[in-house]
Amino acid sequence: MDSRKQELMGRLAMVTGAAGSTGFAIAKALVEDGLRVLLVDIDAERLERLCNQLGEAAIPVPLDVSDPDRVAVVSAAIRADHGEVDILINNAGILSNNKAAETTPAEWRRLMAVNLDGAFYLAREWLPGMKARGWGRIVNMCSLAMKTGGLTAGTAYTASKGGMAALTLSLARESAAHGVTVNAIAPAYIKTPMITEQLSEAQREQLLLQIPVGRFCEPEEVAFLVCYLISPLAGFVTGEIVDINGGLHLD
Numbered sequence: 001m002d003s004r005k006q007e008l009m010g011r012l013a014m015v016t017g018a019a020g021s022t023g024f025a026i027a028k029a030l031v032e033d034g035l036r037v038l039l040v041d042i043d044a045e046r047l048e049r050l051c052n053q054l055g056e057a058a059i060p061v062p063l064d065v066s067d068p069d070r071v072a073v074v075s076a077a078i079r080a081d082h083g084e085v086d087i088l089i090n091n092a093g094i095l096s097n098n099k100a101a102e103t104t105p106a107e108w109r110r111l112m113a114v115n116l117d118g119a120f121y122l123a124r125e126w127l128p129g130m131k132a133r134g135w136g137r138i139v140n141m142c143s144l145a146m147k148t149g150g151l152t153a154g155t156a157y158t159a160s161k162g163g164m165a166a167l168t169l170s171l172a173r174e175s176a177a178h179g180v181t182v183n184a185i186a187p188a189y190i191k192t193p194m195i196t197e198q199l200s201e202a203q204r205e206q207l208l209l210q211i212p213v214g215r216f217c218e219p220e221e222v223a224f225l226v227c228y229l230i231s232p233l234a235g236f237v238t239g240e241i242v243d244i245n246g247g248l249h250l251d
């Protein structure tokens, strides 16, 4: 086996939003690379079903990442049962396409809580151990929306992803000297229910005309990028926000 892959074998990874299309593709790719993977999601039933497809290396963790008390309790249980997390993929997220005036304060808070606060709670839980051991990887899921102001995405979603980008830079700076990299991915229009169900047929057709590659992104393509960012050979890449948008936005 490839010696770089061998370095990852048996490490413990956590993927949030793992019952969703992108999260599951990421978890599956990590299991296939020989990692033990904690699949975290608020949807316990779906999570259980998906974990059964991946075998023993997949461990279901029902959790609302926006609840700091539950994050602390569940993290303590994980530590006792499975050890420390080496690789954290903060992928859980919810979408709203509402622009400012249509966004209620409660909706604003919920988007921030799930899309941004959850990543912070989990990073503060697992990053100290990574730094102490001198190795770790964090990958945060941003979005093209934070660069464009949201072509279709709403105000709270766009702002939450902008916060995620700044969180990535801050964590990267504090971790770089400790063997821990922190990066983000900024996808656009992955083929998931977020676009198949939350956009109209007319919006989808219009978007396809604008994406130079001429199609939507496959979840497996995002998973492959995660596999690169967590690999031992990506140790010099940190504080980077990697675009995966089919040429929709070039910078």
Ligand SMILES: NC(=O)c1ccc[n+]([C@@H]2O[C@H](COP(=O)([O-])OP(=O)(O)OC[C@H]3O[C@@H](n4cnc5c(N)ncnc54)[C@H](O)[C@@H]3O)[C@@H](O)[C@H]2O)c1
Pocket (backbone or CB within 6 Å): 016, 017, 018, 019, 020, 021, 022, 023, 040, 041, 042, 043, 063, 064, 065, 066, 091, 092, 093, 094, 095, 114, 141, 142, 143, 144, 186, 187, 188, 189, 190, 191, 192, 193, 194, 195
């Ligand atoms: N689909 C896209 O086009 C697109 C584009 C850019 C960025 N993203 C980002 O990619 C990530 C994954 O999106 P997706 O398209 O796979 O969405 P998805 O809806 O398929 O998956 C999201 C998952 O997060 C889970 N979740 C929601 N709230 C949670 C909570 N409080 N705690 C734990 N889990 C929770 C959901 O149950 C779901 O399984 C999100 O962060 C999203 O913002 C998606």
